[in-house]
Amino acid sequence: MAGSSYDALVIGAGHNGLACAAILAKAGQKTLILEANETAGGLAGTREFTAGFSAPMAHSAAALPKTMIDELKLSSYGLEVGPALETVGLSEDGQHVHVIGDTVTGATDADAAAYPEYRAKLQRYAKVLKPIWEATLPRIGASSLKEALIYAQGALKMRMLGKEDMSEFLRILTLPMRDLVDEVFEDPKLQAVLSWDGLIGSKMAPRSPNNAVLPMLLRLGGVHGGDHMVPKGGMGAITKALLAAAQKQGVEVRFGAPIKKVIVEGSEAGQKATGVELVNGEIISAPKVISSADPKTTFFDLVGAPAFDVQFASRIKRLRAQGYVARFNAALSGLPDVPGLDGLSGRYIIAPSFDAIEFAFDDAKYGDASQHPVMEVTFPSVHDASLAPEGKHVLSAHVMYAPHDERSDWSHDARIRFTKAIGDALERHMPGIGSLIIQAELLTPKDIAADYHVAGGHWHHGEMALDQMLMMRPTYHAAQYSTPLQGLYLCGAGTHPGGGITGLPGRNAARQILR
Ligand SMILES: Cc1cc2nc3c(=O)[nH]c(=O)nc-3n(C[C@H](O)[C@H](O)[C@H](O)COP(=O)(O)OP(=O)(O)OC[C@H]3O[C@@H](n4cnc5c(N)ncnc54)[C@H](O)[C@@H]3O)c2cc1C
Structure with missing residues (x-):
């Protein structure tokens, strides 16, 4: 486009x-990133929540695939994959359940014996889906040979499972987590732990049908086949490496540059995005505008509904994208001494059973924060000492459930009640932790929405449910990274394959745009 000094604005x-x-930059596109906040990473970034204490937003990377690490040569920018993290189902009596690799301890012998086969089965199914996650899925009704081949490849991989396994794969795809796990395991804590990765980040509980297994299989595509991982030096290393890789390719990045709107030009017959206007009034033009903001923010706040036909706008409006997970950060004067645990480098699940999760969800369904929340706790400063002053530490908890539209609109009282419920649960499982807390922060989905510019404060920019996944993410006519508005593309977690730290939406979008 005349007068534009960039090929692409992200x-x-x-x-x-x-x-x-x-x-894009590697392929020779002159690319500028405009970021509203002062730092990189967005929901995968690091946050200073009180003076001297910071926490990474994401606890761990289960789903980061080797494909991403290799394609962007992230190792040469300092990313070093860490060992598999242990996941521990905490018990008040110190009799915890431990899961790592093929090994389960602390549950029944039958559970421990069944786990390797259960895990191997899920890993086989995750492998079937790998080419699907890493491709642009053709539009429904697309008929070119190349497009058909993408589905054919998936079908072939599925066929190669053999008849029995293929039937089993199809059977489990839509099961609620409770049914999937309950068929094999009997220990309530282990059941809760194994259902966690299907539910976290979403508006789902163990009995919710249809939507948990597919996102869980995406999470099994990471470097440790489903085990979580924190890179050497902490989670911040992922953003650092990506930023360095982008800048090395010549990408310019401007922080503190919130965009007010996408500029749309042309007649009604042929409108196109031609650039952006920043909140400070500055206009930057480019033939391609690629948004990693969530679909609702992109289409409604940055472009405006009138640029789209009514049906498309209505589908975007109806996307389910209300966050249900809160974040609790605490600055600690030291690490707690948790009975039955040796070190605190893992993920600690406080959810004693399926029912505990389900009852916590029941409150949230009707607009209340859970009276007895369930949570995943980590101590990020154990992996990255720079997050806290010497000798001090940081606790971080992902707490379910905290509806974005809490009935009092997250009044002061509601926040106090919820914070107390979190503190009580922590104290029961980590006696004495309360006396170590110097300062704490509660981030409800409403706070996440405000601080990270994501409508609804949803972890994944939208529910990862069957009707909002694959060739329908975020919705048809915008599921191949292009949108109904010429020149406007999507590349964030609201696109295929979805949220979590995978980098795949961004990578797939770039490859599609370059075609
Ligand atoms: C509390 C929390 C914990 C999580 N924990 C995990 C975890 O442990 N493991 C895991 O795999 N995943 C986790 N997730 C999910 C994961 O972090 C996200 O799905 C993923 O980081 C989304 O990445 P993204 O780049 O698509 O979007 P984002 O990270 O949301 O990035 C979008 C960027 O666009 C910017 N932006 C938006 N609007 C504008 C504008 N108008 N102008 C300029 N810039 C704008 C935002 O500031 C933001 O930086 C967690 C999410 C949350 C909220």
Whole structure:
């Protein structure tokens, strides 16, 4: 376009925006990223929540695939894959359940014996889906040979499972987590732990049908086949490496540059995005505008509904994207001494059973924060000493459930009640932790929405449910990274394959745009 000094503008320096920009720039596209916040990473970034204490937003990377690490040569930018993390189902009596690799301890002998086969089965199914996650899925009704081949490849991989396994794969795909896990395991704590990765980040509980297994299989595509991982030096290393990789390719990044709107030009017959206007009034033009902001923010706040036909706008409006997970950060004067635990480098699940999760969800379904929340706790400063002053530590908890639309709109009282419920649960499982807390922060989905510019404060920019996944993410006519508005593309977690730290939406979008 005349007068434009960039080929592509990327909205947002979250990890998908960075991945997208790096690949575009590598292919010779002059690319500028505009980020509203002062730092990179977005929901995968690091947050100073009180003076001297910071926490990474994401606890761990289960789903980061080797494909991303290799394609962007992230190892040469300092990313070193860490060992598999242990996941521990905490018990008040110190009799915890431990899960790592093929090994389960602390549950029944039958559970321990069944786990390797259960895990191997899920890993086989995750492998079937790998080419699907890493491709642009053709539009429904697309008929070119190349497009058909993408599905054929998936079908072939499925066929290669053999008849029995293929039937089993199809059977479990839509099971609620409770049914999937309950068929094999009997220990309530282990059941809760194994259902956790299907539920976290979503508006789902163990009995919720249809939607948990597919996102869980995506999470099994990471470097440790489903085990979680924190890179050497902490989670911040992922954003650092992506930013360095992008800048090395020549990507320019401007922080503190919130975009007010996408500029749309042309007649009604042929409108197109031609650039952006920043909140400070500055206009930057480019023939391609690629948004890593969530679909609702992109289409409604940055472009405006009138640019789209009514049906499309209505589908975007109806996307389910209300966050249900809160974040609790605490600055600690030291690490707690948790009975039955040796070291605190793992993930600690406080959810004694399926029912505990389900009852916590029941409150949230009707607009209340859970009276007895369930949570995943980590101590990020154990992996990255720079997050706290010497000798001090940071606790971080992902707490379910905290509806974005809490009935009092997250009044002061509601916050106090919820914070107390979190503190009580922590104290029961980590006696004495309360006396170590110097300062704490509760981030409800409403706070996440405000601080990270994501509508609804949803972890994944939208529910990862069957009707909002694959060739329908975020919705048809915008599921191949292009949108109904010429020149406007999507590259964030709201696109295929979805949220979590994978970099795949950004990478797939860049590859599609370059075609
Ligand atoms: C509390 C929390 C914990 C999580 N924990 C985990 C975890 O342990 N493991 C895991 O795999 N996943 C986790 N997730 C999910 C994961 O972090 C996200 O799905 C993923 O980081 C989304 O990346 P993204 O780049 O697509 O979007 P984002 O990270 O949301 O990036 C979008 C960027 O666009 C910017 N932006 C938006 N609007 C504008 C504008 N108008 N102008 C300029 N810039 C704009 C935003 O500021 C943001 O930086 C967690 C999410 C949350 C909220």
